[in-house]
Amino acid sequence: MGHERALTWYEELFGSPPTYVVSETEALWEVAEHGAVFVERRPERATGHPMHVLFVGDLDERAAAISARGIEPAASETYDNGVRKFLYRDPEGNEIGIGGLPA
Numbered sequence: 001m002g003h004e005r006a007l008t009w010y011e012e013l014f015g016s017p018p019t020y021v022v023s024e025t026e027a028l029w030e031v032a033e034h035g036a037v038f039v040e041r042r043p044e045r046a047t048g049h050p051m052h053v054l055f056v057g058d059l060d061e062r063a064a065a066i067s068a069r070g071i072e073p074a075a076s077e078t079y080d081n082g083v084r085k086f087l088y089r090d091p092e093g094n095e096i097g098i099g100g101l102p103a
Contacts (some may be wrong), residue, residue: 003041009090010039012069032056037096052096059084059100066098 007027011017014037018027025041031054056062063073063086073086074095085099 006039006041006090006092009071010037011067012071013066013088013096015065015069053085054096054098056100059086060099062098 003025007018008060010027010029013028014031016029018039019030019036021027022028024066026038027040028036028038030036035054035083037052037054066073066086066088071088074089075087077085077087083099084102086099087095089095
């Protein structure tokens with residue numbers, strides 16, 4: 001996936017353009033107080049398929065907003081302790097989970 005395509009996907013996921021465009025190859029979204037997601041174009045690592053998880057207090061609202069922007073979770077899980085997680089995959093297969101406690 002090209003860097004511009006990745007930025008577009010993450011803009012749709014987070015519902016806004018990057019908070020900071022660091023350079024032509026780097027962008028950052030502040031997604032919570034003291035929490036950010038950094039996207040960097042690094043072709044030498046493009047096949048790494050990392051997995052990240054954000055834990056939020058407003059899981060249902062965020063998931064609904066993401067769906068309204070046209071991105072649906074690839075999977076969802078509910079753990080024995082009631083924590084839920086939605087798993088999203090970008091077009092390259094990189095995973096970002098968004099989890100939280102039940103509402």
